Amino acid sequence: MPAESIERAFLDAAAHRLEDSTVQIEHCLCQLDEEQLWWRAKPDLNSIGNLVLHLCGNVGQWIVSGVGGRADVRNRPSEFDADIRTPKAELHTQLRTTVEQAKNTLSAMDGSRLTTDCRIQGFDTNVLSAILDTVSHFQGHTQEIILLTRRQLGPQYQFHFVPSTPEQVSAR
Numbered sequence: 001m002p003a004e005s006i007e008r009a010f011l012d013a014a015a016h017r018l019e020d021s022t023v024q025i026e027h028c029l030c031q032l033d034e035e036q037l038w039w040r041a042k043p044d045l046n047s048i049g050n051l052v053l054h055l056c057g058n059v060g061q062w063i064v065s066g067v068g069g070r071a072d073v074r075n076r077p078s079e080f081d082a083d084i085r086t087p088k089a090e091l092h093t094q095l096r097t098t099v100e101q102a103k104n105t106l107s108a109m110d111g112s113r114l115t116t117d118c119r120i121q122g123f124d125t126n127v128l129s130a131i132l133d134t135v136s137h138f139q140g141h142t143q144e145i146i147l148l149t150r151r152q153l154g155p156q157y158q159f160h161f162v163p164s165t166p167e168q169v170s171a172r
């Protein structure tokens with residue numbers, strides 16, 4: 001397989017993973033009211049709302065700005081502000097807009113740049129590592145959001161994925 005195909009396959013997979021996780025977060029947001037969105041299990045633990053703001057900030061800084069070259073407008077401390085209470089619809093729009101910008105950055109990117117060194121948030125890295133780290137960070141917090149949603153909704157929680165074929169049911 002030529003190098004360009006591998007580069008493109010990696011960028012497509014990264015964008016696909018971001019999209020899949022975003023759909024999972026959106027699936028949770030749909031089931032939560034404004035109170036549940038900002039609920040904290042303990043004062044020093046983040047709410048789902050804060051985690052979504054944190055993901056927007058991180059993806060914006062690392063992919064849209066760091067990889068894509070747009071201005072870095074991140075205000076990291078505000079992502080963890082317990083009083084911020086962005087309305088759910090606005091938060092959802094912010095998440096979707098940021099992820100679309102990131103996906104556009106990845107699809108427009110020249111794959112030969114993947115091994116280029118870069119410095120983001122004070123970390124010396126390269127473009128491929130920056131993308132991989134951002135996607136895995138996004139996925140980790142997505143799982144946290146699902147857990148916090150399930151913890152609040154209990155048996156009312158609607159699963160996003162329900163196995164429907166014998167092959168899916170047998171998967172562990």
Ligand code: NI
Pocket residue numbers: 054137141
């Ligand atoms: Ni984080």
